[in-house]
């Protein structure tokens with residue numbers, strides 16, 4: 001037992017302040033203050049285990065408070081396990097944590113995440129992503145979203161909410177939304193599916209995680225495109241899959257017989273309609289070959305159709321899912337681009353042959369929370385509002401893309417500007433010698449949030465430098481000046497760069 005004099009106890013605890021307030025401006029009672037002071041003193045080791053506390057009557061007199069205040073504080077501390085009150089007196093409990101170990105663990109918790117986050121590649125965004133930044137890839141035009149209509153749809157969904165829905169929901173997602181998505185996909189993307197095949201997720205990223213969990217075991221091999229959407233790689237590595245980068249050329253994923261022979265995958269991740277980030281469209285011949293080979297060896301293809309609703313040029317190629325009967329394809333989609341990023345609704349379409357197993361397993365591993373938004377989105381789609389919104393956005397994006405392309409090709413050769421058949425971004429190739437990460441960093445400091453192309457490659461080299469430039473959320477009038485700033489930064493990075501000056505002078 002340790003005994004401190006009453007004076008020492010007062011030194012440790014300090015005098016209480018009858019005027020003290022909480023952080024929200026409410027009065028802080030004397031008993032609450034005493035509880036906080038004593039518990040802090042115990043946790044910091046100033047009142048070590050087995051210290052006998054001053055009897056309540058004496059302590060109250062010395063503190064200038066009523067005895068009841070001290071009794072109440074002691075009772076609360078006893079109830080929380082800080083102190084023990086029995087026939088041997090009121091004393092500090094054995095908490096095992098002493099001062100140094102407490103301080104150390106607090107420091108570690110503040111400064112260290114799990115080891116897997118030590119690898120820079122594990123962090124999806126290569127730079128802080130501000131949706132307000134100019135030319136930010138992947139951000140839809142937020143000003144053009146019909147927010148008032150969406151609010152009214154949400155209000156109707158709230159009114160329709162049945163008390164039953166407070167405890168029960170379909171684990172695969174609101175059926176009305178699954179029906180609306182099935183209809184939309186059939187018409188717009190050539191996807192062949194029934195509502196039963198659709199699982200609602202919290203975004204496409206979540207659907208990727210779900211695919212990895214449902215269709216692969218740890219250490220199985222997954223092919224990803226190289227360059228690749230980094231969120232896909234992080235979803236697969238989180239599930240301990242072994243990632244094999246497969247090169248992408250201007251016809252999309254370029255898998256060879258050697259790849260199939262030496263590194264046969266369990267899963268293949270591809271964005272065939274508009275490869276992210278190069279914008280390449282996977283040719284029909286390659287689609288069919290991929291489907292055929294995958295079918296033969298029991299591989300699943302994950303088709304990420306993240307922006308297929310915004311097709312701008314060329315004949316639409318049907319989704320891989322709908323291209324051949326019994327394709328081993330899981331089609332995934334998202335409303336982040338067609339509606340707005342924080343809606344966090346995406347989906348996966350599983351083959352009919354998997355429906356009963358998925359229906360059995362998914363409820364064990366999936367708890368999607370945005371039920372009200374799902375109900376509202378279903379109505380938004382069936383009322384035709386979604387279709388009208390897509391039509392408007394397509395026109396806006398086409399115009400913005402045209403302006404961006406015109407501006408870029410004022411300074412750079414046409415064939416350095418990649419993509420453009422769909423979506424909300426273009427990719428500008430840069431010659432080796434221009435550090436694209438440095439360009440992106442400098443651009444960010446001027447309010448422009450582009451992504452460096454090299455950051456999407458598994459093994460970035462000087463030969464795969466470029467910039468991924470979005471036009472979705474940048475008004476047409478601001479595109480030329482933003483491109484002008486980029487050109488200045490690139491010139492500063494490599495002033496002696498012949499291509500840039502020659503091209504700019506030529507035009």
Ligand SMILES: Cc1ncc(COP(=O)(O)O)c(C=O)c1O
Nearest residue numbers: 138203204205229276306334336
């Ligand atoms: C190619 C690609 N796939 C999937 C996603 C994920 O979409 P979501 O926001 O629905 O998770 C993104 C997001 O930017 C993307 O760029």
